[in-house]
Amino acid sequence: MLYAKTSPADKRAAFRASLASGELLRFPGAFNPLSARLIEQKGFEGVYISGAVLSADLGLPDIGLTTLTEVAGRGKQIARMTELPAIIDADTGFGEPMNVARTVQELEDAGLTGMHIEDQVNPKRCGHLDGKQVVDEETALKRIRAAVDARRDDNFLVMARTDIRAVEGLDASIDRAKKLVDAGADAIFPEAMASLEEFEAMRAAVDVPLLANMTEFGKSELFTVQQLADVGMNLVIWPVSTLRISMGATAGALDELISYGTLTGKLDEMQHRSELYDLVDYEGYNHFDSGVFNFTVQERPGQR
Incomplete structure (x- = not known):
C-alpha cells in the first residue's frame, strides 16, 4: 500500500x-x-x-x-x-x-x-x-x-x-x-x-x-x-517505448471515437478495471480502511 x-x-x-x-x-x-x-x-x-x-x-x-x-x-x-x-x-x-x-x-x-x-x-x-x-x-x-x-x-x-x-x-x-x-x-x-x-x-x-x-x-x-x-x-x-505505445493506442482510440462515436470496438485493447485495481492495490487500501475505521469504542460505566 x-x-x-x-x-x-x-x-x-x-x-x-x-x-x-x-x-x-x-x-x-x-x-x-x-x-x-x-x-x-x-x-x-x-x-x-x-x-x-x-x-x-x-x-x-x-x-x-x-x-x-x-x-x-x-x-x-x-x-x-x-x-x-x-x-x-x-x-x-x-x-x-x-x-x-x-x-x-x-x-x-x-x-x-x-x-x-x-x-x-x-x-x-x-x-x-x-x-x-x-x-x-x-x-x-x-x-x-x-x-x-x-x-x-x-x-x-x-x-x-x-x-x-x-x-x-x-x-x-x-x-x-x-x-x-x-x-x-x-x-x-x-x-x-x-x-x-x-x-x-x-x-x-x-x-x-x-x-x-x-x-x-x-x-x-x-x-x-x-x-x-x-x-x-x-x-x-x-x-x-511505453510512452510511444501508449500514445499510439490513445490516438487510435480517439480516431475510433471520431469514426464510430463509441469505444466498444476497443475494449479488448484496454487494461481491464480489475487489472488496474490490482495494480494500484485497491484491496490493500480497503483492508487498511477496515482495520482503522471498522471498530467500536467500549463505553465506560456511566457514559452515554
Whole structure:
C-alpha cells in the first residue's frame, strides 16, 4: 500500500550487487508512477526514467528545457512507487560543476538509484538527432568529478553518457569513455552506437558496466536482449517505448471515437478495471480502511 517498502539505500545496494553479477539487466522506461509499477509486476529488473519522456510529458521537446526541480520531482514520484531500482536521465547536470553536485544530492534525496550525465553542450539535443555538439574533454570530466564528489551514498550510481560517437566517431567515443572512467564514472552510456561491433569494441575498451540504448527510430539497430548480452552489455533501456505505445493506442482510440462515436470496438485493447485495481492495490487500501475505521469504542460505566 502507498509506496515501496524497500528503502532507497537498500535498492542501491541490491542494484550494485545485481550489476556486479555480470547479467544483463532490463530497464524499460516508465512514463509515470503507474507504468513503473507495471514494469515491476511484469518481472523486469529495473525502471528507467527518460529525460525525453519527462519533456514530452510536459508537452516540450527534448532540448534541455526541463528544470532540476521538475526532473527530481517526477523522479521521486516514479521511484517511490516501485521496489525496483530507478535510474534517471539528468541531461547535462543542469549547469556548471557545482550545479551538477546539487543535482546528485537532489536525486539522492528523491530516492533514485542512479543517474547519468552527458557530455553535450547545453542546451542539449535528443541523442539520436543530428546536429549535436559535445563539450571539450575537461568540461566533460569536471561534470563527472563533481557528481562523484557530491554523492553521499557510495552506491548511488554515477553514469557518464557520451554523445561524441555521432560527432567524431567511434575511436573518439572509446577515448572519451576511458577518460570518464578515470574521472570516477561507475558506468558508461555510449550513445548512438551503430552496430553490435561498436558495442563490442566499447566493451573491450573499458572495464565498468555498459548501458545500451534501444530507442526506436534512432541511429542504433534494435538488438535483442540476447544479442546485447552476448557482446557484454550490462544494462539495456527502452526509454520512450511505453510512452510511444501508449500514445499510439490513445490516438487510435480517439480516431475510433471520431469514426464510430463509441469505444466498444476497443475494449479488448484496454487494461481491464480489475487489472488496474490490482495494480494500484485497491484491496490493500480497503483492508487498511477496515482495520482503522471498522471498530467500536467500549463505553465506560456511566457514559452515554
